[in-house]
Amino acid sequence: xxxxxxLTGASGFVGRxxxxxxxxxxxxxxxxxxKWADGFPEExxxxxxxxxxxxxxxxLPRAWDGVIHLAGESIPNLFTSVAPVVMNLxxxxxxxxxxxxxxxxxxxxxxxxxxxxxxxxxxxxVAPQGRYGLSKHLMEQxxxxxxxxxxxxxxxxxxxxxxxxxxxxxxxxxxxRLSHLKPEGGQAVVMEGFDSVxxxxxxxDVVAAYLAILELENPAARCFNVCTGxxxxxxxxxxxxxxxxxxxxxxxxxxxxxxxxxxxxxVGSPALLQSHSDWTPRIPFADSLRSMLQTL
Numbered sequence: 001x002x003x004x005x006x007l008t009g010a011s012g013f014v015g016r017x018x019x020x021x022x023x024x025x026x027x028x029x030x031x032x033x034x035k036w037a038d039g040f041p042e043e044x045x046x047x048x049x050x051x052x053x054x055x056x057x058x059x060l061p062r063a064w065d066g067v068i069h070l071a072g073e074s075i076p077n078l079f080t081s082v083a084p085v086v087m088n089l090x091x092x093x094x095x096x097x098x099x100x101x102x103x104x105x106x107x108x109x110x111x112x113x114x115x116x117x118x119x120x121x122x123x124x125x126v127a128p129q130g131r132y133g134l135s136k137h138l139m140e141q142x143x144x145x146x147x148x149x150x151x152x153x154x155x156x157x158x159x160x161x162x163x164x165x166x167x168x169x170x171x172x173x174x175x176x177r178l179s180h181l182k183p184e185g186g187q188a189v190v191m192e193g194f195d196s197v198x199x200x201x202x203x204x205d206v207v208a209a210y211l212a213i214l215e216l217e218n219p220a221a222r223c224f225n226v227c228t229g230x231x232x233x234x235x236x237x238x239x240x241x242x243x244x245x246x247x248x249x250x251x252x253x254x255x256x257x258x259x260x261x262x263x264x265x266x267v268g269s270p271a272l273l274q275s276h277s278d279w280t281p282r283i284p285f286a287d288s289l290r291s292m293l294q295t296l
Contacts, residue, residue, distance in 0.1 A: 005030065005068060009032070010029075010046075010070070017206075019031060021211060023041060029044045031044050065102065066102060067095075067099060068105045075168075079132045081131075085135040096143070096146045103214055106153070107155050108155060110227070111136065113128075153216070154222060155224055160203050161201070162202045164203075178242055192253075194264060198267070199227045202288040208282075212273065227281075
């Protein structure tokens with residue numbers, strides 16, 4: 001598969017890595033942005049429009065060889081009202097209504113899964129606990145309406161990390177704090193949330209997975225986890241960072257949730273995608289942290 005790809009949310013953390021990966025695979029990349037953003041390769045053709053406004057979409061071509069839909073609010077603790085839920089659904093509806101028949105990758109989230117101490121597979125119970133997970137669950141339900149016309153695939157990514165991630169998120173903020181520890185250590189690092197266990201995956205492995213899903217020919221499955229299958233506690237992450245920095249310190253937790261989507265254990269199985277493709281996560285966790293430390 002090669003050709004013209006429409007990429008929404010192109011100026012975001014994942015979108016910039018996605019654009020680079022598409023270009024490297026020989027695709028013609030068209031990026032949708034609400035506002036003009038600098039820093040894109042000159043090969044990327046930008047379309048400045050608002051997915052919330054159907055009139056704004058009128059100038060956008062309908063026919064594409066594939067579409068990757070990343071646009072939308074994606075930070076769970078910003079879902080303090082139903083407004084971002086409605087916004088995410090509205091923009092996705094407008095896009096799906098606009099498109100001619102083609103392959104479309106919709107990016108959901110691991111937060112659609114019900115709380116559990118089990119590793120999540122695509123068959124695990126779905127019961128989002130917060131509004132962010134709710135917005136993605138509703139998007140998945142809505143997508144079924146368009147399945148007769150569009151070749152839809154759904155990705156459920158787990159916790160991303162990598163260079164360029166928003167600084168207020170858990171891993172970037174933790175890296176900044178730990179990089180300022182005194183070399184002799186001793187002072188406790190106090191974390192607001194829980195010592196939860198997460199499945200962290202490098203953004204470069206994420207975009208490779210999205211490409212693998214998009215390029216599948218008539219897959220029997222339509223929904224895929226994007227994850228490593230390895231769980232790490234936040235305390236273990238902190239210890240790894242401190243080892244890289246040579247600055248040991250104890251870690252304490254205030255046991256306060258960051259959002260309604262907080263969950264004590266959220267680890268996925270990548271087996272389904274691996275059975276359908278040659279994709280596998282390739283970037284070691286410590287290498288992801290090193291690449292992020294280099295950009296502080």
